[in-house]
Amino acid sequence: MKRFSTPAVVMAYALLVPLAAWAGSHAPLTPAQAGARYGQALGAVEICPGWTATERASDLGKSFTGDDLATFKSQTAKTLDAWIAVRNCVRQQDPNECKVIMDKSCSSAVAEIGPGGSAVPGLIDPPKH
Numbered sequence: 001m002k003r004f005s006t007p008a009v010v011m012a013y014a015l016l017v018p019l020a021a022w023a024g025s026h027a028p029l030t031p032a033q034a035g036a037r038y039g040q041a042l043g044a045v046e047i048c049p050g051w052t053a054t055e056r057a058s059d060l061g062k063s064f065t066g067d068d069l070a071t072f073k074s075q076t077a078k079t080l081d082a083w084i085a086v087r088n089c090v091r092q093q094d095p096n097e098c099k100v101i102m103d104k105s106c107s108s109a110v111a112e113i114g115p116g117g118s119a120v121p122g123l124i125d126p127p128k129h
Contacts (some may be wrong), residue, residue, distance in 0.1 A: 029120070031068040034060045035075030038110055041123040042076070043083020048106035050127025057113075057123040 029037065041057040061072045086105055089098035113123035 005086050026104045029060070031064050031071040034064070036079045037073040037098045037113060037123060038072070039079025039083070041113055043086075044106060044109040044113070044124050046080075046083055047087045047102050047123075048109060051106075051110075051124045054122055054125055060123075120122040 038057055041053045044051050045053050061069065061076070062086045064072045077098060083105070086098075086101055091097045109124060110126075111117065112119040113121065115122060115125065117123070
């Protein structure tokens with residue numbers, strides 16, 4: 001596996017990779033899991049051209065209150081921050097590396113939370129043509 005030296009990219013990678021562990025799980029999401037998926041949906045909207053978050057994504061946090069809501073919001077922010085770090089990636093020696101990271105992040109999001117997603121389907125919709 002290739003090592004990334006940019007701290008923001010390393011942080012983003014560390015936050016995004018664990019989402020794959022939840023793929024395929026059909027149990028109700030914990031507040032942290034739901035927050036991570038909502039953050040993933042918001043992040044995909046930021047860097048994946050034309051993709052939009054769905055109403056289902058917006059509804060993920062509606063069932064949480066109190067400490068659970070705080071956990072949901074905190075995890076949403078952490079995950080979204082990781083996506084923003086990917087979007088803001090700057091690699092002076094190899095700018096293509098940033099593009100590859102963005103493309104892989106988008107592919108993972110589509111596979112996990114797109115219309116036919118393996119984890120939480122229907123959180124993002126494809127570009128309209």
